[in-house]
Amino acid sequence: HLAEKDNIGIVGLPLNKGQPREGVNAGPSIIRGQGLINSVEALGYHVKDYGDMKFSSLEFDTIGSGVKNPRTIGKAMGEISTMVRGVVEGDGVCVALGGDHSIALGTIHGHMQVNNNACVLWIDAHADLNTPKTSPSGNFHGMPLSFILRELEGDVKQLKDAYEEWAWLKPCLSAKDIAYIGLRDVDAGEQYLMKKLGIKYFCMYEIDKYGISYCLNQALKAVNPQMDRPIHLSYDIDSLDPVYAVSTGTPVMGGLTFREGCFIAEEIAATNMLSVLDMVEVNPELTDIAGGELTANCASKIILSCLGSRIV
């Protein structure tokens, strides 16, 4: 993890098949365009840039077992897992630039093949915990966590059994190893699952009541009490308020301020345990150019803060 290595691997994952809007595949390029690689190097790291992965769109792939593009996504997830596994093995720390939040299934799976005791912090307006059965939309970017959780193996079995592209997947994370921050739009099925599985969460209510510092601290305490586990930070830019992250597919009012978003990042950096960082759902094609740049700039600054950039 971050404390032990001087290397950082960066990989672009321009997947957009987990949701219906074009443009989120341009996330890696607009984030890179903020000068990301140079800035990370300026922090003192040796950066290995793995470029952007290419994902093939499979034919005859519409909707299966409640999921849109099931074969395309299954194949891409397997490839992402292999890639991220290699990056973590090789460089210790991996920064994955989405793409939609689907990619986190692949990055977490790949990460845990190396660090099987990693814990997950999920910064998001949404819980992304739907199963194919509970999903109101069939968009996979609202489901990645249900596919990685051991407790929900049975709920996703039908889809996995239906397509050979999913044969590689074995759930490898427990519900007690996830904590949410920033939730404010959670589907009924997700609410049910969160309570049933006892997943730790901090909605905007808790952040307003206790402050971001306390909430983040409690989230870390829940999943990483000895601070000896590698951290997988899965950062959906829509966790930020639409005032800042205006160019994203599913914005929700009342989000984190940019300051809170950076604060989380600075605190994670201070743990020295960051191992994999996903930065997802930057979609520069949903607003004017300034909106896309603003959103990408937020993403870029948060990535740098996660990697130890400080004001003083």
Added chain:
Amino acid sequence: HLAEKDNIGIVGLPLNKGQPREGVNAGPSIIRGQGLINSVEALGYHVKDYGDMKFSSLEFDTIGSGVKNPRTIGKAMGEISTMVRGVVEGDGVCVALGGDHSIALGTIHGHMQVNNNACVLWIDAHADLNTPKTSPSGNFHGMPLSFILRELEGDVKQLKDAYEEWAWLKPCLSAKDIAYIGLRDVDAGEQYLMKKLGIKYFCMYEIDKYGISYCLNQALKAVNPQMDRPIHLSYDIDSLDPVYAVSTGTPVMGGLTFREGCFIAEEIAATNMLSVLDMVEVNPELTDIAGGELTANCASKIILSCLGSRIV
């Protein structure tokens, strides 16, 4: 109150004669247009929609004893009081959609005919405590509290005596039973009255210093220490910062964030003591369509949070 009843009565009060701008009479319809009734029903309540009241504009009604439109307003207030009394008697909980903040005189009066031990939380950038003598403008939406307070009966007597439309009014609330949250634009006469009467208040300074959670808690403690009194929550949308509530008649910089606005609502819901809710001063005609929708959406979400809507 909310804990004891499964019924909620909703009534529109499109009054705009308490201030000079057209458009606040469209408040009920744009808030309803957010899908309010369906959303309240989805929370599990049986909703009785009383529609929108119609108020007549009386002739020969310009300015009297320092108040604009005194006869029209006096008549409307009496009718609102009767209506809200009926709703609270029949349904237990009443949601009143303004209209300008004048309506609160009618809703509080009607409410207290049923629950004479109700307390009032006034969420507003303004104190709305002017008497006809102290008001710089003569707009009644800046005066409703002076007409309901026992301590100020003498200060409003001249107006009441001058018009038969005010004959119904008997002050029924004490200053110790009100607490303000969100103040940031208070007239000199109001400052004097607040201090003289010892009304509890939390300006933006206190919210910045102690946090919204502590301030709300202290406000509730002041007016409802045993949490056994029905709560009348009078919510002026201009309590929110103009970034969110852009389409309102008297916006003031430096207001509550949308998150704080929702936090107040969630905490009030958690008391199980909400009895009447006023949501006022949404005026969709002051900005472009997007501004009106944003403001109404804030109002709608806050109403739902007051009624128990939660993220998880």
Added chain:
Amino acid sequence: HLAEKDNIGIVGLPLNKGQPREGVNAGPSIIRGQGLINSVEALGYHVKDYGDMKFSSLEFDTIGSGVKNPRTIGKAMGEISTMVRGVVEGDGVCVALGGDHSIALGTIHGHMQVNNNACVLWIDAHADLNTPKTSPSGNFHGMPLSFILRELEGDVKQLKDAYEEWAWLKPCLSAKDIAYIGLRDVDAGEQYLMKKLGIKYFCMYEIDKYGISYCLNQALKAVNPQMDRPIHLSYDIDSLDPVYAVSTGTPVMGGLTFREGCFIAEEIAATNMLSVLDMVEVNPELTDIAGGELTANCASKIILSCLGSRIV
């Protein structure tokens, strides 16, 4: 200082040679245009308006020893120092309207000729501590503190020795007598100097972690533990988030909210120790008219709060 005098002197310092953008010289007039003088008088003070100083642009003045316009600035600083010294001697309290932040070298110097035990609170996104050698730009508005600090006398000696316009300057402040609030864009050389000199600072991270009230309190405790020293409050409007202070030369995302900006001002007023206030970097020519007015309105409200204006 504020507690002992009923007089306030106000002086405009329309200097713009400390940075490259035209328009910051219009700061005094747009802030005055908010009705500042009348509003200060309404607070109960006797206001002496010294008008706006006029600064001459010296010929043959381009870049010298790493500073742009060194002779023009040196001369202006000496004149500002003399002016502010006179105002503080005569009226006790001085409000200086910039102009760029260069002016603070003059105002602090002048102030300390009268109150040699004054302390400095520097509210800014930037540290303005570069020396001519560390400055990446050569713009003097990023350097004023290095010229006033005793510890850095040697670092600025080359420039001072090169031009007779700087002969008047003798450093008179120690690093332990400054505290920063609001930092979020600090140059590498400044970071080095801040740590070397042990200057107290509160970046946005600390404000998010501990709250503005605690941070301000600690800042005051560091420089004014007995609260017996006159306070020089040097307020760069770019400390505010660009959402509020949009019309300023070097905006940086993630700044103070307008509420936090006012909170600082109200707390400083409550100390009764404010002696000199700089309000700088309002540049109405960088945006549309509304943006300039908004920025100037923030500045005006903060000035009034510094002088004791309260909501209730």
